[in-house]
Amino acid sequence: MQNLTVADGTEIWFATYGDPLRPAIFLGPHFYASYGRADGDDTSRWIEGLKDEFFLIVADYPRGFGRTANPLGMDFTPDVAADEYDRIADAAGVERYGWAGYSYGGAIGVQLACRSKRVSALAVGGFPPLAAPFQDMVDITTRMATTMQGTAGVDPKLLWSSVGFYTPLLDWPEAEEVAKLRMPRMAFIGTEDVGVPLHGVDLPLAAKLREVELSLKALDWRVEWIEGRNHMSAIEAAAALPVVRDFFRKSLLPV
Numbered sequence: 001m002q003n004l005t006v007a008d009g010t011e012i013w014f015a016t017y018g019d020p021l022r023p024a025i026f027l028g029p030h031f032y033a034s035y036g037r038a039d040g041d042d043t044s045r046w047i048e049g050l051k052d053e054f055f056l057i058v059a060d061y062p063r064g065f066g067r068t069a070n071p072l073g074m075d076f077t078p079d080v081a082a083d084e085y086d087r088i089a090d091a092a093g094v095e096r097y098g099w100a101g102y103s104y105g106g107a108i109g110v111q112l113a114c115r116s117k118r119v120s121a122l123a124v125g126g127f128p129p130l131a132a133p134f135q136d137m138v139d140i141t142t143r144m145a146t147t148m149q150g151t152a153g154v155d156p157k158l159l160w161s162s163v164g165f166y167t168p169l170l171d172w173p174e175a176e177e178v179a180k181l182r183m184p185r186m187a188f189i190g191t192e193d194v195g196v197p198l199h200g201v202d203l204p205l206a207a208k209l210r211e212v213e214l215s216l217k218a219l220d221w222r223v224e225w226i227e228g229r230n231h232m233s234a235i236e237a238a239a240a241l242p243v244v245r246d247f248f249r250k251s252l253l254p255v
Contacts, residue, residue, distance in 0.1 A: 001013055001015050004087060011067075011068065012063070012084065013033055013066060016058075017055070017058070018052065018054055020055050021055070022055045023055065024057060025055070026056075026057045026085065026088075026089065026100070027047070027058045028105035028108055029065075029101055029102065030102045030103055032066050033059050033060045033066060035060055037066075042236055042237050045237035045241070049245060050248070053248075054098075061088065062081065063158075071161045072157065073161055074163060074167070077164055078169065085112055089118060097118060098251065100248075101125065102125035102127075102235045107127050107165075113183065114177045122186070123185075123247055124186070125235060126193060126205060128205065128212055129178055130216055134170050138163060141162040144162075184251035186243075187209060187222070188223075188243055189205060189224075190226045190228070190229030190230050191206055191229065192228060193230055193231045193234060194230065206225075224247075226240055
């Protein structure tokens, strides 16, 4: 594990794997350097499946996950995410990086690609890059933060960080910004993805991606469907790693 210290004194922890001379990939959420990790877990399977061909970065980030403290609450915005992920890449010695993120990490990846010139290839999992359900996400994350307030061992600012991230996107010119992207791009999702039911709310993520599939393809996105998988199972290495690895091989490795 390595760390960098940012301006407010927070230590952001990250780990790297593989040869730093190879093309870099940042494994964003739902992958973390230490949070939720155990020997033989699925993050380890992703790392094992990619580290021979790519230089990997995995971080305890956003703040509040794993060893990285000081979540920002409502001050955590897409601009803050883009800035601090680029700082992690700097600390890892990487100028350009591919991004693979799932669910929250998929939403973050779109924002990084639109705000940073350093994303060399973008793999967005479990989240539609167009017609994204930002209002639903604000409603769901606000409900979670409100109902879980005071839960033992849970920092309230971590709960509110997701609300802080999604709220500015309610007025973000999504179609205009996504259309500007030129790096290789892929969206992947389980065919049975209805989100993670919380408080009786289903989020038809697969259906939303189907609605914009032709529009994405017209913008040169690759769209991949993980057959029979839901939101929780589509990110398993056995299901999605072959598709994501193939995308990065074609996008980042020399012919």
